[in-house]
Amino acid sequence: MASVVGSTTEKLSKLDINGELFFSVPNLHKNLTILSPDQIELARMLVEAGQSHLFQSWAEPGVEDEEKRGFFEQVARLNASYPGGLTSYIKTARELLADSKAGKNPFDGFTPSVPTGEVLTYGDDNFINFEEIGIREARNAAFVLVAGGLGERLGYNGIKLALPSETTMGTCFLQNYIDSILALQDASCRLVQGGCQNQIPLVIMTSDDTHARTIELLESNAYFGMKSSQVKLLKQEKVACLDDNDARLAVDPKSKYRIQTKPHGHGDVHSLLYSSGLLKIWYDAGLRWVLFFQDTNGLLFKAIPAALGVSSSKLYDVNSLAVPRKAKEAIGGITKLTHADGRTMVINVEYNQLDPLLRATGHPDGDVNCETGYSPFPGNINQLILKLGPYIEELTKTGGAIKEFVNPKYKDSSKTSFKSSTRLECMMQDYPKTLPPSARVGFTVMDTWLAYAPVKNNPEDAAKVPKGNPYHSATSGEMAIYRANSLILRKAGGVQIDDPVQEVFNGQEVEVWPRITWKPTWGLTFSEIKRKISGSCSISQRSTLVIKGCNIFLEDLSLDGTLVVNSVEDAEVKVGGVVQNKGWILEKVDYKDTTVPEEVRIRGFRINKVEQLEKN
Numbered sequence: 129m130a131s132v133v134g135s136t137t138e139k140l141s142k143l144d145i146n147g148e149l150f151f152s153v154p155n156l157h158k159n160l161t162i163l164s165p166d167q168i169e170l171a172r173m174l175v176e177a178g179q180s181h182l183f184q185s186w187a188e189p190g191v192e193d194e195e196k197r198g199f200f201e202q203v204a205r206l207n208a209s210y211p212g213g214l215t216s217y218i219k220t221a222r223e224l225l226a227d228s229k230a231g232k233n234p235f236d237g238f239t240p241s242v243p244t245g246e247v248l249t250y251g252d253d254n255f256i257n258f259e260e261i262g263i264r265e266a267r268n269a270a271f272v273l274v275a276g277g278l279g280e281r282l283g284y285n286g287i288k289l290a291l292p293s294e295t296t297m298g299t300c301f302l303q304n305y306i307d308s309i310l311a312l313q314d315a316s317c318r319l320v321q322g323g324c325q326n327q328i329p330l331v332i333m334t335s336d337d338t339h340a341r342t343i344e345l346l347e348s349n350a351y352f353g354m355k356s357s358q359v360k361l362l363k364q365e366k367v368a369c370l371d372d373n374d375a376r377l378a379v380d381p382k383s384k385y386r387i388q389t390k391p392h393g394h395g396d397v398h399s400l401l402y403s404s405g406l407l408k409i410w411y412d413a414g415l416r417w418v419l420f421f422q423d424t425n426g427l428l429f430k431a432i433p434a435a436l437g438v439s440s441s442k443l444y445d446v447n448s449l450a451v452p453r454k455a456k457e458a459i460g461g462i463t464k465l466t467h468a469d470g471r472t473m474v475i476n477v478e479y480n481q482l483d484p485l486l487r488a489t490g491h492p493d494g495d496v497n498c499e500t501g502y503s504p505f506p507g508n509i510n511q512l513i514l515k516l517g518p519y520i521e522e523l524t525k526t527g528g529a530i531k532e533f534v535n536p537k538y539k540d541s542s543k544t545s546f547k548s549s550t551r552l553e554c555m556m557q558d559y560p561k562t563l564p565p566s567a568r569v570g571f572t573v574m575d576t577w578l579a580y581a582p583v584k585n586n587p588e589d590a591a592k593v594p595k596g597n598p599y600h601s602a603t604s605g606e607m608a609i610y611r612a613n614s615l616i617l618r619k620a621g622g623v624q625i626d627d628p629v630q631e632v633f634n635g636q637e638v639e640v641w642p643r644i645t646w647k648p649t650w651g652l653t654f655s656e657i658k659r660k661i662s663g664s665c666s667i668s669q670r671s672t673l674v675i676k677g678c679n680i681f682l683e684d685l686s687l688d689g690t691l692v693v694n695s696v697e698d699a700e701v702k703v704g705g706v707v708q709n710k711g712w713i714l715e716k717v718d719y720k721d722t723t724v725p726e727e728v729r730i731r732g733f734r735i736n737k738v739e740q741l742e743k744n
């Protein structure tokens with residue numbers, strides 16, 4: 129024993145640590161003998177930060193020593209992955225928890241008002257012009273997909289990127305995104321005389337919940353046609369959970385040698401990008417834009433060219449994409465905040481904060497629709513376009529740290545204990561909060577039918593969404609793609625498309641349009657689609673049209689049934705005449721029927737491919 133005590137004292141004095149610090153934590157003190165100097169340093173940091181309780185149930189030295197070393201590995205990771213380390217995390221947590229307990233309004237002193245932004249109308253001259261500029265700029269862009277979320281609200285067992293965005297072609301979200309980026313790259317490079325070799329980079333932010341399955345999805349599909357070097361994965365770490373207002377870290381209920389952790393939110397993307405060094409590499413390569421987007425919006429890339437055109441024309445440092453928002457819809461509201469001292473900013477106010485903010489500032493009805501039938505605040509769809517130069521400048525100052533918040537669920541009104549542990553969180557759209565007033569922050573509003581149809585809610589919750597508000601389910605996400613494609617062919621190509629019929633799938637009433645789908649390379653913009661349609665074309669409501677190829681031209685096509693056209697890249701294909709067959713039929717499926725694969729039953733229908741004409 130004497131030698132153990134001797135070696136402990138020696139270790140501590142070498143580390144310049146006063147041994148008394150550990151006397152009050154006997155189970156830690158006993159275990160110092162098995163710890164390395166680095167681990168003792170971390171232990172000191174925890175004890176000094178008021179976290180002695182973490183060692184309360186530790187076994188004697190010699191018992192469960194591997195687990196104890198594992199504990200410090202986790203602490204080292206948590207410490208390294210947070211700017212300023214765990215000490216800083218705990219300090220911020222105490223401050224934010226105190227504010228929350230005191231009921232402090234994060235928008236104290238600010239008055240909300242409706243900001244003005246660029247409102248686009250699909251297909252008018254302005255829109256077409258922005259699309260052209262956007263395509264030109266695309267080769268100077270990098271894309272960043274935040275995909276670390278598990279999607280608890282959707283309750284799907286796989287990663288959301290692997291879900292089919294629609295089941296006619298069966299393209300999953302990740303493939304849809306990669307196909308779109310590659311199509312943008314080709315279209316943009318074609319505009320350069322003599323061509324260009326730019327490869328648009330794609331970064332995917334993953335988390336422990338999604339990382340391995342994202343790699344597997346990419347590798348088992350040969351990166352969906354991207355060069356593997358073009359895609360980079362950055363994994364976000366979770367953060368420590370907090371048990372009380374003193375920010376005591378929560379012990380994992382499954383192991384006394386682990387700290388419980390939860391996701392920190394999509395705001396991590398900024399610090400990860402900064403520390404990865406990629407921004408500098410992109411800048412040096414001449415890139416000008418970084419576009420952030422989310423995991424399940426099958427319409428997004430229909431809005432990208434015009435939105436990028438707006439950023440470029442207006443020289444916006446920050447451009448957020450928005451759509452008209454229904455009151456109480458679970459998307460944030462873009463809001464102008466004016467402080468009593470004169471400061472103003474245009475920022476997303478998250479959906480759970482908008483109503484209390486409005487009520488506190490003289491709007492007794494809170495978050496309600498105005499005479500247009502929509503909330504006056506445009507809905508944030510969390511697609512941000514940042515100008516790379518100013519973005520790097522800002523992150524050089526902040527290291528990518530984003531203003532955090534905490535959202536504890538208190539047991540009672542004394543606000544002294546929580547129903548379950550909480551943690552600090554941050555959101556990527558809060559990036560503009562630290563920008564100087566000189567920064568050019570704008571937003572672009574587009575029609576919902578064109579730009580936004582996320583898949584977030586499980587069938588049961590979707591069916592409970594108030595009538596008139598969007599379901600945000602796998603059913604509505606897929607139907608929105610058919611509606612958008614039908615409307616685009618109507619508007620850009622003058623195609624006569626039958627009106628939709630109303631159907632109920634999984635308790636959700638939706639419009640069913642003809643199932644029209646195409647690969648992004650066929651039609652990225654209004655003008656390109658217009659160019660590929662001529663004569664008098666018509667498509668009946670029960671029809672399915674699948675276009676898989678670039679130079680496929682529709683001329684005097686009359687479709688009543690299913691037509692699938694496949695073509696190799698350079699082939700020019702003309703498609704016309706009368707096509708009539710039994711087609712593909714939507715058959716209802718109940719989401720509770722576990723004999724049906726999950727990705728099918730969550731949409732409430734499957735496609736019975738009865739008859740089609742397939743042309744290669």
Ligand code: UGB
Pocket residue numbers: 274275276277278279333335391392393394421422423424458459460461476478479508509510555557582584
């Ligand atoms: N995500 C991560 O990558 N890491 C995380 O830790 C968490 C999420 P949700 P929510 O436009 O649709 C956002 O859960 O709560 C990824 C905006 O905050 O779908 O619905 C995740 O994988 C809100 O303002 O976000 O709210 C996914 O890709 C509104 O705009 C993305 O982050 C809304 O989205 C979003 O995660 C919307």
